[in-house]
Amino acid sequence: MNHLLAWIVAAPAIAAAVLLVLPDSARLPIRLVSLIGALASFAGSVVVAVDYDRVAGGMQMAEEWSLVPSLGISLKLAVDGWGVPLLLLTGVIIVTGVLASWGVTKRGKEFYLLLLVLVSGVFGVFVSQDLFVFFLFYEIAVLPMYLLIGIWGASHEVPQRGPFGFAWKRFAVGGKEYAAMKLTLMLLVCSAAILVAMFLLWKEAGGKSFDLAHLEATRFSLATQNWAFPLLWLGFGTLAGVFPFHTWSPDGHASAPTAVSMLHAGVLMKLGAFGVMRVGMVLCPDAAASWAWLVGGVAVVNVLYGALCAASQTDLKYIIAYSSVSHMGVVMLGAATLTTTGWNGAVYQMFAHGIMTGLFFALVGLVYERAHTRAIAKMGGFGHVMPAVACFFTLACLSSLGLPGTAGFVAEFLVFLGAAEGAHSWWAVPAVIGAVVTAVYVLRACKTIFWGPPPTGEFAHLTDARSTEWVAPIVLGAALILFGFWPRFLLDFIDVASSTFLARIAPFS
Amino acid sequence: MSAWLHLFTLELAVVAIALLVLLWDAFAPAAGRAVGWTTALLLGGVFAASFFVDGRGTVPHGVFVRDEWVVFHERLFLAAGILGVLGSIDWLATRTPKRQAEYYALLLFSLAGMMLLAGARDWILLVTCFELMSMPLYVLCAYGKQDGPASEPKLAAEAGLKLFITGAASSGLTLFGLALVVGMTGTTHVGGIGANPAPLTIVGMLFVLAGFGFKVGAVPFHMWVPDTYQGAPTPFVAFLSVAPKAAGLATLAIVLLGGWSADSSVWLPVLLVLAGASMVVGNLFALPQTDARRLLGFSGVAQIGYALLALGAMSRGGLAMTLFFVATYVFTNLGVFFVLHAAAEEGGGHSLARIAGLSRRSPWLGGALLVFLLSLAGIPFVAGFWAKLFVFMEAWNAGLVGLVVLGVALAVIGLYYYLTVARSTYMADGDRTTPVPTGFALRAAILVCLIFVVGLGLWPRPLVEAADRAAAGIVSGR
Numbered sequence: 013m014n015h016l017l018a019w020i021v022a023a024p025a026i027a028a029a030v031l032l033v034l035p036d037s038a039r040l041p042i043r044l045v046s047l048i049g050a051l052a053s054f055a056g057s058v059v060v061a062v063d064y065d066r067v068a069g070g071m072q073m074a075e076e077w078s079l080v081p082s083l084g085i086s087l088k089l090a091v092d093g094w095g096v097p098l099l100l101l102t103g104v105i106i107v108t109g110v111l112a113s114w115g116v117t118k119r120g121k122e123f124y125l126l127l128l129v130l131v132s133g134v135f136g137v138f139v140s141q142d143l144f145v146f147f148l149f150y151e152i153a154v155l156p157m158y159l160l161i162g163i164w165g166a167s168h169e170v171p172q173r174g175p176f177g178f179a180w181k182r183f184a185v186g187g188k189e190y191a192a193m194k195l196t197l198m199l200l201v202c203s204a205a206i207l208v209a210m211f212l213l214w215k216e217a218g219g220k221s222f223d224l225a226h227l228e229a230t231r232f233s234l235a236t237q238n239w240a241f242p243l244l245w246l247g248f249g250t251l252a253g254v255f256p257f258h259t260w261s262p263d264g265h266a267s268a269p270t271a272v273s274m275l276h277a278g279v280l281m282k283l284g285a286f287g288v289m290r291v292g293m294v295l296c297p298d299a300a301a302s303w304a305w306l307v308g309g310v311a312v313v314n315v316l317y318g319a320l321c322a323a324s325q326t327d328l329k330y331i332i333a334y335s336s337v338s339h340m341g342v343v344m345l346g347a348a349t350l351t352t353t354g355w356n357g358a359v360y361q362m363f364a365h366g367i368m369t370g371l372f373f374a375l376v377g378l379v380y381e382r383a384h385t386r387a388i389a390k391m392g393g394f395g396h397v398m399p400a401v402a403c404f405f406t407l408a409c410l411s412s413l414g415l416p417g418t419a420g421f422v423a424e425f426l427v428f429l430g431a432a433e434g435a436h437s438w439w440a441v442p443a444v445i446g447a448v449v450t451a452v453y454v455l456r457a458c459k460t461i462f463w464g465p466p467p468t469g470e471f472a473h474l475t476d477a478r479s480t481e482w483v484a485p486i487v488l489g490a491a492l493i494l495f496g497f498w499p500r501f502l503l504d505f506i507d508v509a510s511s512t513f514l515a516r517i518a519p520f521s
Numbered sequence: 522m523s524a525w526l527h528l529f530t531l532e533l534a535v536v537a538i539a540l541l542v543l544l545w546d547a548f549a550p551a552a553g554r555a556v557g558w559t560t561a562l563l564l565g566g567v568f569a570a571s572f573f574v575d576g577r578g579t580v581p582h583g584v585f586v587r588d589e590w591v592v593f594h595e596r597l598f599l600a601a602g603i604l605g606v607l608g609s610i611d612w613l614a615t616r617t618p619k620r621q622a623e624y625y626a627l628l629l630f631s632l633a634g635m636m637l638l639a640g641a642r643d644w645i646l647l648v649t650c651f652e653l654m655s656m657p658l659y660v661l662c663a664y665g666k667q668d669g670p671a672s673e674p675k676l677a678a679e680a681g682l683k684l685f686i687t688g689a690a691s692s693g694l695t696l697f698g699l700a701l702v703v704g705m706t707g708t709t710h711v712g713g714i715g716a717n718p719a720p721l722t723i724v725g726m727l728f729v730l731a732g733f734g735f736k737v738g739a740v741p742f743h744m745w746v747p748d749t750y751q752g753a754p755t756p757f758v759a760f761l762s763v764a765p766k767a768a769g770l771a772t773l774a775i776v777l778l779g780g781w782s783a784d785s786s787v788w789l790p791v792l793l794v795l796a797g798a799s800m801v802v803g804n805l806f807a808l809p810q811t812d813a814r815r816l817l818g819f820s821g822v823a824q825i826g827y828a829l830l831a832l833g834a835m836s837r838g839g840l841a842m843t844l845f846f847v848a849t850y851v852f853t854n855l856g857v858f859f860v861l862h863a864a865a866e867e868g869g870g871h872s873l874a875r876i877a878g879l880s881r882r883s884p885w886l887g888g889a890l891l892v893f894l895l896s897l898a899g900i901p902f903v904a905g906f907w908a909k910l911f912v913f914m915e916a917w918n919a920g921l922v923g924l925v926v927l928g929v930a931l932a933v934i935g936l937y938y939y940l941t942v943a944r945s946t947y948m949a950d951g952d953r954t955t956p957v958p959t960g961f962a963l964r965a966a967i968l969v970c971l972i973f974v975v976g977l978g979l980w981p982r983p984l985v986e987a988a989d990r991a992a993a994g995i996v997s998g999r
Binding site: 079081082193197201 | 880881884895900901902910914917926929930932933936937940943944947948981982985
C-alpha cells in the first residue's frame with residue numbers, strides 16, 4: 013500500500029477530525045470512531061512489521077513531501093529497525109487505552125479527540141526522518157497532556173514542594189492542575205533546549221536541510237557536539253524521566269486518567285529515550301562517547317533512586333509511576349553503554365516496559381474505579397473478588413522484576429550484559445541491586461492488595477473485569493509472555509538498526 | 522499629477538468609503554447593522570482590488586514610494602480593518618445604535634493614515650500620516666464613555682485620556698526631534714538623516730525613536746497599554762492592539778533600516794535595550810494580572826519586544842520575519858480579543874473568572890481561544906510558532922545570542938500565563954451553562970482569524986515569501 017506510514021500517522025488524526033462533527037451525546041459512535049482510528053494505525057503497524065526487510069535493515073518505506081524548502085524542512089517518513097517495535101507498541105497501547113477508557117463519561121468527545129491527536133504525534137515521531145518534523149510531532153505528543161490531565165485527571169492532593177510549588181500559589185486549586193502545569197512547563201523548557209540544539213546542528217551542517225540522513229553524514233565539530241549533546245540529552249531525557257528532572261513524572265502519572273497514564277508512561281516516556289538515542293547519540297557520536305560516564309551514572313541513580321522512592325510510596329499509582337522512573341533508568345543505562353547488546357536491551361526495554369506499565373496502569377485504573385481508593389494500606393485480599401485482575405497484576409509485577417519468561421527479563425538481561433561489556437562495567441552492579449529493590453516493592457504491593465484474607469465491608473462486593481475491560485489485560489499480558497519467550501522477533505529488527513547506528517560511534521564499535 | 526495619482530487608488534477608496542458612511546448617516550440615519558456590513562463589504566472589495574491594482578512607482582522628489590513593502594502593508598492593514606469592522610458591528614448595533622457611522626468613519630480615516638504611512642519617505646508626510654492614524658484612535662478609545670458597562674464608565678474615559686495624553690506627548694517628542702534633525706541635515710527626506718552625523722542629529726533621532734516607542738508600546742513607553750486595553754471598548758481594543766502597532770513598526774523599519782542604516786552603531790544598542798526590556802517587563806508583569814485585557818496588554822508589550830528583536834537583526838531576513846511576526850500577531854490578537862469580547866458581552870467584565878467554563882458553554886469559542894493563546898505562546902502548528910521561530914533564528918544569525926536565550930526563557934514564562942487563561946476556559950467551572958450568545962458578524966470575524974492562524978501554522982510559506990519580497994523594498998541584499 014502506498015504511503016503506509018503517512019496513513020498510520022494520519023489515521024488517529026482523521027478519526028479526531030470525524031469526532032469534531034459528531035454530537036457530544038453520541039456516546040457509542042464517538043467510541044467506535046476512536047477505536048477504528050486506533051485499530052487502523054495498529055493494523056498499519058503490523059503490516060509495516062511484516063513488510064520490513066529485516067536482513068536489509070536501514071530506512072524502508074520512505075516517502076517525502078517538501079514543507080519549507082528555504083529551511084530544508086520536509087515531511088520525510090521512513091521506518092528503521094528501532095521504529096518497528098515502537099510502532100507496534102504505540103498501536104497496542106492506543107487500542108487497549110481506548111478500550112480501557114470506554115467508561116469515560118465526562119466530556120467524552122473532547123477526551124478521545126485529544127487522545128487521538130496525541131497518538132498521531134507519537135506515531136509521527138517514530139517514523140520522522142526529518143529532525144524538524146520529528147520535533148513538531150514530538151510537540152503534538154506532549155501538549156495535549158496539559159488538558160488531558162488538567163480536565164480528566166484524578167482530584168487528589170499533590171504535595172506542592174520545591175521551587176515549582178512556590179510559583180504555583182495562585183492557582184493551587186487542585187492537584188491535577190498543578191501536576192498538569194508542572195508537566196507542561198518542564199517539558200516545554202526542555203523543548204526549547206532541543207530546538208536550540210537542533211539549530212546548532214542544522215547550521216553547522218550547512219543550514220540547508222533538517223534531513224536526518226543529511227545530518228548523519230556530517231561529522232560535527234567537537235565544540236558543537238559538546239553543546240548539542242547535553243542539550244539533547246536533557247531536552248529529550250526529561251521526558252524519559254532522567255534524574256533529577258523526573259519530578260513531573262510521578263505527579264503527572266498519578267494525576268492522569270487511566271488511558272493517559274497508559275499512553276504517557278507506556279509510550280511518551282519512550283519518545284524521550286528514543287530522542288536521546290536516535291538524535292542525541294547518533295548525531296553527536298563523539299560527545300555521546302565522552303559524556304557516556306555521566307549519562308550512565310545518572311541512569312544508575314535513576315534505577316536505584318526510582319526503585320527506592322517506589323518502595324516508600326503508599327499510593328498505588330505513585331508506586332507504578334516511580335517504577336517507571338526506575339525502569340526508564342534501565343533504558344538510559346542501556347543507551348549509555350554504547351554497545352550493541354546494551355542498545356538492543358534499551359530498545360527492548362522501551363517495548364517491554366511500555367507493555368508492562370500499560371498493563372499496570374490499566375489494572376490500577378480498574379481497581380481504583382471499583383475501590384475508589386489508591387492507598388494500598390486500605391486494600392487487601394482483592395484476589396478473592398477479582399481473581400483475573402490479581403492474576404494479571406502479578407504477571408506485570410513478575411515482568412517488572414525481570415522474571416525469566418517475561419519480556420522484562422530479556423530487556424534487563426541485555427542491558428546488564430551490555431553494561432558489563434561496556435567501558436564502565438561497574439554500572440551493572442547497582443543496576444542489578446535496583447532490580448532486587450524492584451522485586452521488594454512490587455511483590456509487597458502485590459501481596460498487600462491482592463493476597464491475604466478475603467476483603468470485608470465496602471470491598472466485599474468488588475467485581476472482576478467486565479466486557480471491554482478484559483481487552484487491555486489479556487492483550488498486554490499475552491504480549492509480555494509472548495515476547496518473553498520469543499524475543500528474536502523484535503530483536504531482529506532492533507539489532508539491525510543498533511549495529512548500523514553504533515558503527516558511527518568509533519571508539520566502541 | 523495624474524501621473525502618480527493612481528498610486529493612491531486604495532487609500533482614496535478607503536477615504537471615499539469613510540465619506541460615504543458619514544453622508545449616509547447625515548441624510549438617512551440608519552439603525553441596525555446595515556452601515557457596518559456595508560463598510561465591511563466595501564473594505565473587502567478594496568482588499569480584493571489590491572490584488573488587481575498594480576500601481577508601483579514613486580511620487581516626484583521621492584516623497585512617497587509604492588513598492589512591495591507598501592502593498593504588503595496595505596493588505597495587512599485592510600485585513601485588520603475589515604476584521605475590526607466585523608468585530609464591532611454587533612457591539613455598535615446594540616450599545617450605540619444611534620451613532621454608528623462615525624465609529625466606522627473614524628476607523629477608516631485611521632486606516633487610510635496607516636496605509637499611507639507605509640509608503641511615506643518624507644518627514645512631513647510621515648508625521649502627517651502618523652497623526653491621521655492616531656487622532657481618530659483617541660476618539661474611538663473613549664467611544665464607550667457613556668455606553669459602556671455601568672461599572673466602567675470612568676475606565677473608558679481614563680483609557681481615552683491616557684492614550685490621548687501619551688499620544689500627544691509622543692507626537693511632541695517626535696516633532697521636537699525632527700526639528701533638530703531637519704535643521705541639522707537640511708532635508709526633509711527620510712533617507713537624508715545620515716547626511717550630517719552631528720551629535721545634534723543623533724539627539725534629535727533619539728527623540729524621534731522615543732516618540733515611536735510610545736506608539737508601539739515598547740518598554741519604558743508602555744504604561745498606557747494595559748490601562749487603555751482595559752478601559753476602551755473591546756472590539757476597538759482588538760484593532761488598536763494590532764494595526765497601529767504594525768504601522769509603528771513599519772515606520773521604525775523605514776526610519777532605522779531604510780533611512781539611518783549608516784549609523785546603526787548608534788541606534789542598535791537603543792533598539793536592543795528596548796526589545797529586551799519589553800520582553801522582560803511584558804512577560805513578567807503579565808503574570809499577576811487577573812483582568813484578561815490587562816494580561817493581554819502586557820503580553821502585547823512582550824510581543825512587541827520580539828518584533829523589535831527581529832528588527833535588530835538588521836538584515837533583509839530579519840525585517841521579513843518582523844513582518845511575518847506582525848502579520849501573525851494581527852490575526853492572533855484580533856481573534857483573542859474578539860473571543861473575550863464575546864464572552865464578556867453578557868456583562869460582568871473581563872476578569873479571568875468570567876471566561877470560566879467557556880469551553881463547555883461554547884466549545885468552538887473555547888477551542889478558538891485556545892488556538893489563539895497557543896499561537897501567542899508560540900506552539901507548533903499554529904502561526905505564532907513559526908513567527909517566534911523565525912524571529913529567534915534571524916536574531917541568532919545576526920549574533921544576538923544572548924537576547925535569543927532571554928527570549929526563549931521568557932517565552933516559557935509566557936506560556937504559563939497563556940495557559941492560565943486556557944485553564945479558566947477549560948478547567949474552571951463557571952456559574953453559567955448556556956451557550957454564549959454571539960452575533961453573526963463577530964463569529965465570522967473570529968472564524969476568519971482562526972482560519973488564518975491555523976492555515977499559516979500549517980502552511981507558512983506564502984506569507985514568508987510575501988514578507989521577504991516586501992522587506993526587499995527597504996533592505997536590499999540578503
